Amino acid sequence: MNAGDSEHNLFGGNHYATGFRAASRRRAVTPMSLKLYNDAMKDLGIRVAEPRDIRELAAMRHHLWPAASAAEHTRDLTPLLSGNPKGNLPAVVFLAETSEGRITGFIEVGSRSHADGCDPAMPVGFIEGWFVKPDWRRKGIAARLLAEAEQWARNLGCREMASDTWINNLESQEVHAALGFEVVDRCVHYRKSL
Numbered sequence: 001m002n003a004g005d006s007e008h009n010l011f012g013g014n015h016y017a018t019g020f021r022a023a024s025r026r027r028a029v030t031p032m033s034l035k036l037y038n039d040a041m042k043d044l045g046i047r048v049a050e051p052r053d054i055r056e057l058a059a060m061r062h063h064l065w066p067a068a069s070a071a072e073h074t075r076d077l078t079p080l081l082s083g084n085p086k087g088n089l090p091a092v093v094f095l096a097e098t099s100e101g102r103i104t105g106f107i108e109v110g111s112r113s114h115a116d117g118c119d120p121a122m123p124v125g126f127i128e129g130w131f132v133k134p135d136w137r138r139k140g141i142a143a144r145l146l147a148e149a150e151q152w153a154r155n156l157g158c159r160e161m162a163s164d165t166w167i168n169n170l171e172s173q174e175v176h177a178a179l180g181f182e183v184v185d186r187c188v189h190y191r192k193s194l
């Protein structure tokens with residue numbers, strides 16, 4: 001998705017992640033920075049987003065879908081976070097959060113009556129949005145968020161999970177493939193004014 005170059009300015013600069021990058025370079029690591037990072041990851045929890053999370057979530061959503069402003073995302077999120085998703089089909093947002101209350105990413109999952117390539121007789125879980133802040137990527141957070149979303153869908157009786165992404169978002173395609181999704185279709189969307 002269109003996660004832009006400003007990602008680090010927007011979301012960067014937490015000391016756990018900095019510690020991890022240093023750890024990755026080996027020579028720069030200090031025992032304390034690695035311990036802080038490990039503690040943060042060990043205690044990273046996944047929870048359902050609530051109305052109090054709206055500002056943080058709107059900012060992450062705006063980053064993922066920049067065509068809408070943070071204010072528009074806030075408007076969209078209000079019913080969802082209050083447990084009244086549009087369309088009356090179940091939907092929820094899960095957040096990844098450190099023990100210090102630092103939000104590191106989200107997954108928005110809904111139930112759809114059908115999805116391309118899935119059994120039309122059964123509702124499916126659908127990933128509507130999926131985002132991890134840049135400094136926290138490649139640490140398994142998206143995988144943990146997905147596992148939670150999948151369990152949520154299973155609990156609703158779904159037997160399949162579906163998703164989509166842009167053709168040029170190769171990173172997202174790699175993540176989907178790594179986490180068990182198969183490609184079922186490729187589309188070109190059109191419009192014309194009437």
Ligand SMILES: CC(C)(COP(=O)(O)OP(=O)(O)OC[C@H]1O[C@@H](n2cnc3c(N)ncnc32)[C@H](O)[C@@H]1OP(=O)(O)O)[C@@H](O)C(=O)NCCC(=O)NCCS
Nearest residue numbers: 001003130131132137138139140141142143172174175178
């Ligand atoms: C896609 C996104 C949510 C993945 O988050 P993440 O927490 O970094 O993903 P994970 O660490 O759980 O990665 C799980 C696996 O996916 C694969 N993967 C993750 N990032 C990858 C990348 N940049 N390139 C190739 N494979 C990647 C790896 O196999 C990884 O497992 P590994 O690290 O053990 O090798 C994150 O990159 C993001 O927010 N991107 C911008 C927004 C976006 O594109 N969202 C998805 C749209 S549907």
